[in-house]
Amino acid sequence: MLLSEILHLGEGLSLLNDGEFTSLGLAIADCDEKILTFIESEKYINSLSDKISALITTEKLGEKLKDRYGVLISKNPRTDYFKLHNILSSRDNYKRKEFNTTIGEGCKISNLASISNKNVVIGNNVIIEEFVVIRENTVIGDNSIIRSGVILGGEGFEYKRADGIIMNVNHCGGVIIGNNVEVQYNSCIDKALYTWDNTVIGDYSKLDNLVHIEHGVKIGERCLIASRSTFGGRTILGNDSWVGLGAIISNGLKLGNKVSISLGSVVTKSLSDGERVSGNFAINHDKFIDFIKSIR
Numbered sequence: 001m002l003l004s005e006i007l008h009l010g011e012g013l014s015l016l017n018d019g020e021f022t023s024l025g026l027a028i029a030d031c032d033e034k035i036l037t038f039i040e041s042e043k044y045i046n047s048l049s050d051k052i053s054a055l056i057t058t059e060k061l062g063e064k065l066k067d068r069y070g071v072l073i074s075k076n077p078r079t080d081y082f083k084l085h086n087i088l089s090s091r092d093n094y095k096r097k098e099f100n101t102t103i104g105e106g107c108k109i110s111n112l113a114s115i116s117n118k119n120v121v122i123g124n125n126v127i128i129e130e131f132v133v134i135r136e137n138t139v140i141g142d143n144s145i146i147r148s149g150v151i152l153g154g155e156g157f158e159y160k161r162a163d164g165i166i167m168n169v170n171h172c173g174g175v176i177i178g179n180n181v182e183v184q185y186n187s188c189i190d191k192a193l194y195t196w197d198n199t200v201i202g203d204y205s206k207l208d209n210l211v212h213i214e215h216g217v218k219i220g221e222r223c224l225i226a227s228r229s230t231f232g233g234r235t236i237l238g239n240d241s242w243v244g245l246g247a248i249i250s251n252g253l254k255l256g257n258k259v260s261i262s263l264g265s266v267v268t269k270s271l272s273d274g275e276r277v278s279g280n281f282a283i284n285h286d287k288f289i290d291f292i293k294s295i296r
Contacts (some may be wrong), residue, residue, distance in 0.1 A: 001020070001021065001022070001093070001094075002018055002019070002020055002070075003015055003018050003019050003020075003021070003036075003054055003070045003071075003072055004018045006084065006088070007072070009084060009087050009088075010072075010074075010080050010083060010084050010087075012074060012075060012076075012080065013056070013072050013073065013074055013080060014072070014073045014074075015071075015072060015073075016059075016062045016063075016066050016071040016072070016073050017062075017066040017067075017069070017070055017071045018070055019053055019054040019069055019070010019071070020034060020053060020054070020070065021033075021034045021035060021036035021053050021054045021070070022034045022035075023035060023036070023094075023194060023195050023196050024036050024037065024081070024084070024085050024088070024194060025037055025051070025194050025196070025197075027039060027044060027047060027048050027049060027052065028047060028049050029049050029051050029052070029194075030049060030051065031051060031196045031197065032196070033051060033196050034051070034053040034054075035049065035051045035052050035053060035054075036052075036053070036054040036055070036056070036070075036081075037052055037054075037055060037056070037081070038055065038056040038057065038074075038077040038078055038080075038081035039055055039056075039057045039061060039065075039077065040057070040058065040061075040077050040078060042061060042064075045061075045064075045065070052069065053069060053070060054069055054070035054071070054072070055069045055070070055071050055072070056071075056072045056073075056074050056077045056080055056081045056084070057071060057072075057073065057074070057077050058073070058074070058075070058077060059073050076162075078160070079160060079162040079163075079167075082160050082162070082167065082169050083162070083167070085169060085170065086167075086168075086169065086170050089170040089172045090170075094172075094195065095172055095195060096119065096137055096172065096174070096195055098118050098119060099118070099119060100117065100118065101115060101116060101117050101118060101119065101120040101121070101122075102120075102121050102122065103122045103126075104122055104123045104124035104125070104126065104142070105124045105125070106124050106125040107122060107124070107125065107126045107127070107128070108126075108127045108128070109122075109126075109127075109128040110128060110129050110130040110131075110132070111130075112130035112131055113128045113129070113130060113131070113132040113133075113134070114132070114133045114134065115128070115132075115134045116134060116135055116136040116138075116153075118136050119136035119137045119138075119174075120134055120135075120136060120137075120138050120139075120140075121138075121139045121140070122140045123140055123141045123142035123143075123144070123179070124142045124143070125142055125143045126140050126141075126142070126143070126144050126145070126146070127144075127145045127146065128140075128146045129146065129147050129148040130148050131148050131149050132146050132147075132148065132149070132150050132151075132152075133150075133151045133152070133154075134146075134152045134153060135151075135152065135153030135154060135175075135191065136153065137153060137173065137174030137175065137191055137198075138152050138153040138174060138175045138176075138177070138191070139174065139175070139176045139177065139198075140152075140177045140181075141176075141177055141178045141179035141180070141181065141203070142179045142180070143179055143180045144177055144178070144179065144180060144181040144182065144183075145181070145182040145183070146177075146183050147182070147183060147184045147185045147187075148185050148186075149185050149186035149187075150183050150184075150185070150186065150187050150188070150189075151187075151188045151189070152175050152177065152183075152189050153174065153175045153189070153190075153191045154188060154189075154190050154191065155168075155170075155171050155190065155191070156171050156190040156191065156192075156193060156214055156215030156216075156233060157190075157214060157215075157233075158171070158193060158215065158233070169193065171190070171191050171192065171193050171215060172192075172193065172194060172195045173191050173192025173193055173194050173195060173196070173197040173198055173199070173215070173216065174191050174192060174197075174198045174199070175189050175190075175191050175192075175198060175199045175200075175201075176198045176199070176200045176201070177189075177201050178200070178201055178202045178203035178204070178205065178221070179203045179204070180203055180204045181201050181202075181203065181204065181205050181206070181207075182206045182207065183201070183207045183211075184206075184207060184208050184209045184211075185209045185210070186209055186210050187207050187208075187209065187210060187211040187212070187213075188211075188212050188213070189201065189213040190212075190213065190214050190215045190233075191215060192215050192216040193215050193216060193233075194216075197216050198216075199213060199214075199215060199216055199217050199218075200217075200218045200219060201213070201219045202218075202219055202220045202221035202222070202223065202239065203221045203222070204221055204222045205219055205220070205221060205222060205223040205224070205225070206223075206224055206225070207225045208225060208226045208227040208228075208229075209227045209228075210227050210228045211225050211226075211227065211228070211229050211230075212229075212230045212231070213231050214230075214231055214232055214233040214251070215233045215234070216233050216234040217231045217232075217233065217234065217235050217236070217237075218235075218236040218237065219231075219237050220236075220237055220238045220239035220240070220241065220257065221239045221240070222239055222240045223237060223239065223240065223241045223242070223243070224241075224242050224243070225243045226242075226243060226244050226245045226246075226247070226263070227245055227246070228245060228246045229243045229244075229245070229246065229247045229248075229249070230247075230248050230249065231249045232249060232250045232251030232252070232253075233251045233252070234251055234252045235249055235250070235251055235252060235253045235254075235255065236253070236254050236255065237249075237255045237259070238255060238256045238257035238258070238259065238273065239257045239258070240257055240258045241255065241256075241257065241258060241259045241260070241261075242259075242260045242261065243261045244260075244261055244262045244263035244264070244265065245263040245264065246263055246264050247261045247262070247263065247264065247265045247266075247267065248265070248266045248267070249261070249267045250266075250267060250268045253267065253268075253269065253270045253271075254270040254271075255267070255270060255271045256271055256272045256273035256274065256275065257273045257274070258273060258274050259271045259272075259273070259274065259275050259276070259277075260275075260276040260277070260285070261276075261277055261278075261282065262276070262277065262278035262279075262282075262285060262288075264280065265277055265278055265279060265280065265282040266279075266280040266281050266282055267281075267282045268281050268282070269281075269282075279291075
């Protein structure tokens, strides 16, 4: 769609240069879409993804960027961007297309589970226990097990302060649970924010009780996530990794393959392949142990 086609949807927006977009996303978005995003500071110009085709920005920045992007001018780009997102999220030409839920062969699904009758795909030989809630835009792969009390595809925690209130931001994405995954009791996996995005749990990964996976997180294959661990939105965890009891992982991080995060760790920085971290805030595990020994 064109910026000129949606201009009337937002108060206080003006068109500086028309441009085409297919979805909204953050400035660092990596997807197969033409993205409309927002930018409020010149320091972020160089970090704009090559997927960005249009911007909501200030008049000053718009003049600098109009030759490269479609531009809408706003006095409050961030707020107007999320207001526009909420408006578009209910429109048929923006949100995901609807289809009837499908369930594969050999599944064992409790009569006490709640499964949306739209936009859910359940593979073969899947076990879904009592009091599971599966919202729309969820895919569950073959041979996976969803234990009692799990919620898949719930709304994420995304709110913005605007016009003296706290505005909720609608979630339009989905959840993909891979093959041979197990999600244990009372865990919650939120759907992604944008139509093109999914929260993903990779093949053969296992999640313990009370794990919370926020919107847009990507968990790799063969990962073990222990009880009460929390992942902030959009963080990516590589394959064959371990996350210990009660770990807290901040949002927007990139964590490599075969990383090990000790129990109770608070991870605020991205990690390379094979790193082992401990502590609050988490540092290299060996350095953390040396520090603990030094104060005894």
